Amino acid sequence: MLSxxxxxxxxxLRHRENDSHKGNYGHLLLVCGCETMPGAAVLxxxxxLHSGCGLVTLHSTRNAAVAxxxxxxxxxxxxxxxxxxxxxxxxxxxxxxxxxxxxLGRDPRTVNALAxxxxxxxxxxxxxxxxxxxxxxxxxNPDLMSMVPRGSVMTPHLxxxxxxxGDAVQLSRASGCVxxxxxxxxxxxxxxxxxxxxxxxxxxxxxxxxxxxxPGMAKxxxxxxxxxxxxxxLARGYSADIxxxxxxWIHGYAGDVLSAECTQESYSSADLVGKLCCGFKVLYGx
Numbered sequence: 553m554l555s556x557x558x559x560x561x562x563x564x565l566r567h568r569e570n571d572s573h574k575g576n577y578g579h580l581l582l583v584c585g586c587e588t589m590p591g592a593a594v595l596x597x598x599x600x601l602h603s604g605c606g607l608v609t610l611h612s613t614r615n616a617a618v619a620x621x622x623x624x625x626x627x628x629x630x631x632x633x634x635x636x637x638x639x640x641x642x643x644x645x646x647x648x649x650x651x652x653x654x655x656l657g658r659d660p661r662t663v664n665a666l667a668x669x670x671x672x673x674x675x676x677x678x679x680x681x682x683x684x685x686x687x688x689x690x691x692x693n694p695d696l697m698s699m700v701p702r703g704s705v706m707t708p709h710l711x712x713x714x715x716x717x718g719d720a721v722q723l724s725r726a727s728g729c730v731x732x733x734x735x736x737x738x739x740x741x742x743x744x745x746x747x748x749x750x751x752x753x754x755x756x757x758x759x760x761x762x763x764x765x766x767p768g769m770a771k772x773x774x775x776x777x778x779x780x781x782x783x784x785x786l787a788r789g790y791s792a793d794i795x796x797x798x799x800x801w802i803h804g805y806a807g808d809v810l811s812a813e814c815t816q817e818s819y820s821s822a823d824l825v826g827k828l829c830c831g832f833k834v835l836y837g838x
Contacts, residue, residue: 554760556762557801558835562835564790564794564797565835566788566789573606577605577788577789578605578607578789579647580605580651580784580786580787581647581651582600582608582652583611583612583637583652584610584653584654584776585612585616585617585620586612587635589655589656590616590619591619591655592654592684592776593610593612593617593654594620594624595780595825596610596651597620597624597780598620598623599777599778599779599784599824599828600781601627601784602784603784604832605785605788606787607628608626609627609630609641611629611630612632613631613637614631617631636657636661637657640665640669644676649679650680650681651782651783652666652669652682653687654684654779655685656686658685658689662685670696670699670700674700679701679703681704681705682729683776684779687706687708687716688712697727700729702727702728703728703729705731705732705782705786705796706723706729706732707734707778707779708731708732709733709775710734720741721741723741724741727743730743730792732782736767737763737765738761738765738800740761740797742758742759742792742796744756744757762804764801764807764808765808766804769807771820773820773822774824777803777821777824778800781803798835802831803824803828805831810824
């Protein structure tokens with residue numbers, strides 16, 4: 553298993569051209585939050601806006617969307633007409649990546665809408681980041697696994713991974729997706745037939761171990777921040793494997809900065825977003 557560190561990741565970073573505009577850096581669609589869990593939408597949206605992608609649109613319920621845009625005025629909105637995810641945005645082809653799952657809930661209307669979203673994204677070749685309730689819905693409806701776009705990223709914690717079968721290597725191989733096994737020393741598994749760009753071992757899956765992060769990140773909302781960050785990197789144009797590696801390392805580095813500044817106990821998941829810049833600066837050598 554290879555370790556992710558500054559020396560490994562820095563050469564993978566993209567640089568911005570002077571003669572460029574927001575359209576050159578991708579458009580992320582976030583499908584997050586519901587009336588009872590608006591915070592997930594806020595955290596994922598805020599992190600996505602710190603990822604370097606050009607545009608971020610949040611599709612959510614009205615109250616969750618208002619909360620998100622109040623905190624993150626750079627985001628655009630797509631309002632679901634009901635009190636949970638019940639529909640998908642029009643013109644899906646304009647997005648370069650989609651991130652879905654945080655705070656969605658598991659209402660039957662949400663199950664149907666998520667299935668439609670994955671199916672259409674798969675047909676259009678749009679990669680996704682799937683987390684939280686998106687993974688729970690898939691585990692409860694195994695037929696949906698075939699709708700996950702190839703070259704997507706799944707980010708289960710150990711509980712979600714158990715519900716998906718318990719084996720991250722097998723999940724990566726079977727789905728053709730990069731799988732981030734979140735937790736202490738997060739692991740990233742890259743399939744040979746996924747939309748990755750790194751060298752692949754002969755067994756079909758290559759594994760990477762993260763070297764940043766600390767127990768202070770074991771708080772509600774930390775995963776929502778990671779989803780927004782990885783989704784934004786995917787929209788920015790990074791391949792699924794590199795988006796996952798950079799996102800996990802930068803996310804963990806933000807936690808390490810906060811741990812040094814204010815102890816592991818006292819920072820919140822919302823604080824992580826403000827420190828994502830620290831990880832980027834280290835990797836860019838600034």
